[in-house]
Structures are given as structure tokens and as C-alpha cells.
Amino acid sequence: MTVIVIRHATPSSVPPSLPAHLGNHPVVCKDCSGVExxxxxxxxxxxxPRDWVVLELGAVDEQQWCExxxxxxxxxxQLPAQYIEVQATCELDLQSRLRLQHAPAAVVVDHRNAQGGYPLSLGIIRHRLAMEA
Incomplete structure (x- = not known):
């Protein structure tokens, strides 16, 4: 089982403070430059199916949404893993925008910025893993 963090990051973005492992499970971060x-x-x-994805889209302009x-x-x-959406308060959640069939297990909103949502997201995953054990 792996925790995969996928985030929209600009060259000046500060990487999130993430542990290398959550329990015995590796945490991997992938930075992406846009929605595509x-x-x-x-x-x-x-x-x-046992993996978890933490997804942060960040600020996406309307043109990217349309395209x-x-x-x-x-x-x-199509994602076989469960996922958690992390966002700042100014963003619409993915379910509202995309009408997804595979909705997130949780949407974590941090009023300061999306970075603050990572500890809670990892806490949710840790709790869910403990429930499965």
C-alpha cells in the first residue's frame, strides 16, 4: 500500500511537509504543472485498490477547466484507489465541478491554504488503515 500525493505546483511552490512513511507505507509526492x-x-x-491518493488541484483557471x-x-x-481532495476555501470541490461517479473519501478544506490540509488528510488515511487492520 502506498500513499500518493499529487499536487498542482508552480516552480515557486513550497513542497508540503510530508513524512516518508505513514506507518509502514511509503508516502510519494508528485508535483504537476497543471490539470493535464x-x-x-x-x-x-x-x-x-489498497493505495490512497491525496489530490490537490490548487488554483485552476477557467480555461483549464473548460479544456x-x-x-x-x-x-x-477510473482511479481504483480511494482519494482525498485537499483544497483552500476559495476553490470549488471536484464533485461540484465534475459530477464524479467515484467521489473522494473526504474533502479537506483548510482556511489558510491547501498546505494545511495535508496533516488532516494523512490522519484520515492513518485512521482508515487502523480500522482495516
């Missing part, structure tokens, strides 16, 4: 790259990453990560929404929605609906 996030979609590609979702399709290429070879996630397994990439359907493809992103399809990639999320």
Missing part, C-alpha cells in the same frame, strides 16, 4: 499533467499522473500511477474537466473526471472515475 495531473490527469496524466492519475492515469500513469498504477494505483492499486480538461471531462478528461480529469474520467481519470478520477
Amino acid at each position: 499533467e495531473i490527469r496524466q499522473c492519475l492515469c500513469q500511477i498504477d494505483a492499486q 480538461q474537466a471531462a478528461a480529469l473526471g474520467h481519470a478520477l472515475d
Whole structure:
């Protein structure tokens, strides 16, 4: 089982403070430059049903939504792993925008910024893993 963090990051973005492992499970972070790259990453990560994905889209302009929404929605609906969406308060959640069939296990909103949502997201995953054990 792996925790895969996929985030929209600019060259000046500060990487999130993530542990290398959550319990015995590796935590891997993938930075993407936009919605298309996030979609590609979702399709290429070879996630397994036991894996968890933490997804932060960040600020996405309306043009990217218009061009990439359907493809992103399809990639999320095909994702075999459970996922948690991390966002800042100013963003619409993916379910509202994309009408997903495979909705997130949780949407974590941090009023300061999306970075603050990572500890809670990992805490949710840790709790869910403990329930499965």
C-alpha cells in the first residue's frame, strides 16, 4: 500500500511537509504543472485498490477547466484507489465541478491554504488503515 500525493505546483511552490512513511507505507509526492499533467499522473500511477491518493488541484483557471474537466473526471472515475481532495476555501470541490461517479473519501478544506490540509488528510488515511487492520 502506498500513499500518493499529487499536487498542482508552480516552480515557486513550497513542497508540503510530508513524512516518508505513514506507518509502514511509503508516502510519494508528485508535483504537476497543471490539470493535464495531473490527469496524466492519475492515469500513469498504477494505483492499486489498497493505495490512497491525496489530490490537490490548487488554483485552476477557467480555461483549464473548460479544456480538461471531462478528461480529469474520467481519470478520477477510473482511479481504483480511494482519494482525498485537499483544497483552500476559495476553490470549488471536484464533485461540484465534475459530477464524479467515484467521489473522494473526504474533502479537506483548510482556511489558510491547501498546505494545511495535508496533516488532516494523512490522519484520515492513518485512521482508515487502523480500522482495516
